[in-house]
Amino acid sequence: MDAVMRTRSLWFIMAIPVIMGLAPCIIGCSLWMTGSKTPVLGETAEVKTPRLVGDLAVPYGLHSIVVEAIGLVTGLNGTGSDPLPSPERQFLLAEMQRRGVQNPNTVLASKNTSLVLVRGYLRPGIQKGDVFDVEVRVPSRSETTSLRGGFLLEVPLREMMILRGAVREGHILAKASGPVLVDPSADPEKDPVYATRGRILGGGVAERSRTLGLLLKPEHHSVANAARIESAINRRFYIVQRGLQEGVARAKTNEYVELKLHPRYKNNIPRYVAVVRAIPLRDNEQIRLQRLRELESELLNPATASQAALELEALGGPAVDVLKKGLTASSPVVRFHAAEALAYLDCPEAAPVLGQIARDEPAFRVYALAALSALNDLESVEILRELLKSPSAETRYGAFRALVELNPNDAAVAGEKLGDQFWYHVVRTEGPPMVHVTKNRRAEVVLFGDNIRLKGPFAVEAGNRIMVTSQEPGKVTVSRFAVNEADQKRFVSDSLDEIIRAVVELGGTYPDVVQMLQEARVAGALEARFEVDAVPEAGRRYEEKDAPNESDVAPSTVADHDVSDDDSSGTGG
Structure with a gap:
């Protein structure tokens, strides 16, 4: 079983289910969490009304596990700082020395680096090798002014806490690294908090798999009851491994039954557990x-x-x-x-x-x-x-x-990994043109429409080193300027597809492309709707017209969040 571990969200964490590996995710909260409950039957219940698995056991492993690290962000454009004396600085120095970094104090003192606190959440059912988002922020007394353009060097993620002035850590559960996505609209002078925190989409990689399971209620602890639950579940669910059918449940003790995830429910683990508990x-x-x-x-x-x-x-x-x-x-x-x-x-x-x-x-x-x-x-x-x-x-x-x-290879939605930085999809559709980017789970740009353009004149930034400008209709210049490097330029048309590819060719990252798109929208150059994380929300309540009050119901696997209307018009981001 997983060890029970301790569990501040960033500006762009949203109360949404993700329909991806939609989370993966993933979707909502299970019925047992929202008030729809399995009836508990007494010992004298009639045979024709069977007791359910949920009468004997409750879910285990549906919480997220918090993993943390102290890391170093590099590549900043003079916005970093030398960290003040603290347990975190001592820990990072020791880690750098262990890795053989030359002159670690000099590295930390650079204005192009910053000590950061890293946090991730291992979702229920995550498997070894699965990716997840990572939050990055500077400590409260840090003099760093912005993390824009930064890159987190690889760090191991563990349970962490400070005890008696020292950092204590547990086993390595994951690793993290990658470019830091900072809110493109955050001004370091006006929004110092937002400018000094960010997110690495898919930057965490799980080193261990998490199991799901059922804990028998104290009054039902027995080998016989654990075996009954195992047998009932395996009558309903099995998986095929090496050509052989294998039940998903295994009674490990008189109080715990381990569950393997059935592949049909990989994107809706809470529902899977709810269905399992409803088995007679x-x-x-x-x-x-x-x-x-x-x-x-x-x-x-x-x-x-x-x-x-x-x-x-x-x-x-x-x-x-x-x-x-x-x-x-x-x-x-x-x-x-x-x-x-x-x-x-x-x-x-x-x-x-x-x-x-x-x-x-x-x-x-x-x-x-x-x-x-x-x-x-x-x-x-x-x-x-x-x-x-x-x-x-x-x-x-x-x-x-x-x-x-x-099917990620479906011709309607197939994409490519641009510069090994992010997923890029051009969806040829008859609907209105739209550009969609994500700030959760997967670094991804989707163009709905294959003829989206940037209308000049305009001048926008793509990170700290790339400028995208247009002075003549239909002509765009993408320029890279960096210290100790020769200037580089690409001349392309006003096609957004060509512009994005030129930015990546010059070393632009996903956060750079997102910044460019957001600045283009603000400048009025983007001739398309721009959306950020436009995913359907959980928690909306349905009121059926001309129906009695009992039909004012919450959909299955829905958590109680604010109600949000449909979004058939408007611009996100």
Whole structure:
């Protein structure tokens, strides 16, 4: 089991699920966290109402683990500082000496370097080699004025804390390095806090895998109960390894059952755990038929549809016909929950309903797109491609992420790694032109439209060393200026695609490109909508018109966040 570890978010951490490896992520919070609860049955319950796995056990491993480090950012343009005496400075000096760095005090004293505090969060179910975002900030008494243009040298990430004036550390759980993305609009004089903190997208790499599991409630600790849970789960879920079927559950002790992640739920781990907890401990034909009749009635009631669909999903194949009845219900709530469950049961009939809901119902959009990304069939792919034309930025980008999850080589969304710095995609679509960048999980630029241009005249920066200027219509100059280097220039057209490629060719990083795009938008040069992290949000509540109060429901796997309306117009960033 994972050790239980201790858990300040940056300016651009958003309360969103990511539909990517959408997180990966990943999507929302499980039903057991939001008030929809599995009924707890007494010892004298009738046989035809079986007890569920969730009656005996609670989830383990759904918290994020905090990993930290003290590191060094280099490449600053005179905005760094010599760190003041502190335990952190002592720790960094010792680490530099251990690595054989010559004259470490001289390195730290340079105005082009800065000591930084590094933090990352290992998400539930993360596997060795998976990447995650890293937060970087300067200590509270630091004289560093900006981290823009900086690069974090590789550091090991561990549990860390300061005890009795010294830094204490645990085992290495991950490593981190990469270019620091700072808010391009942050002015070091007006916004010193924002200018001295940043983020490295995908800059952390897990060194160990995290397991999921179930902890038996104290009153149910026994080898027999652990074995019952293992058996019930393995009847429903298995994975194939080396050609052999293997159950996902394994009773490790009389109080802990370890879970392997089923690949169908890789982008929605909370739902996976919720479904596992809804699996009946006892199952025979009589019990199953009675339960299907009860759940059918509950599924068709908007007030109980969410939990009913989850329990039907837990029953697997025998529940498909009942769930299909929900697809034609008059209530969008019922249709959504039925389609969501069917998608995770690999039923293509769910795709049209999920596509319509993703397009028209903001409250359910994030979950509909996540379900479509789990439903790998031709119809769901075509529906997602159609959503790329939507006027809603979050629907377009959400559909893009779902398609990338299904097949990153899909011709509609395939991209390339520019300069080994970030993912770059040009999506040829009939919708309005849009440029999308991310500040979470994956360094990525997406152009929706293949003829987006920058209208001159303009002069914008791409980091500390690159300028992009236009004095004549249709002509752009990309210039690199650096100390002790010959000036370099590239002459291109006003095509945004050509400009981005020229910036990267001259050594520009992802943060440099994002800064250029944001400055171009502010200058009015970007002839397209500009969006940052336009992903569907969790936490929106759905109120069905002309329905009783009980249908004022929260979608499945939704956390309580502020309600946000659809975004079919406007500019982000």
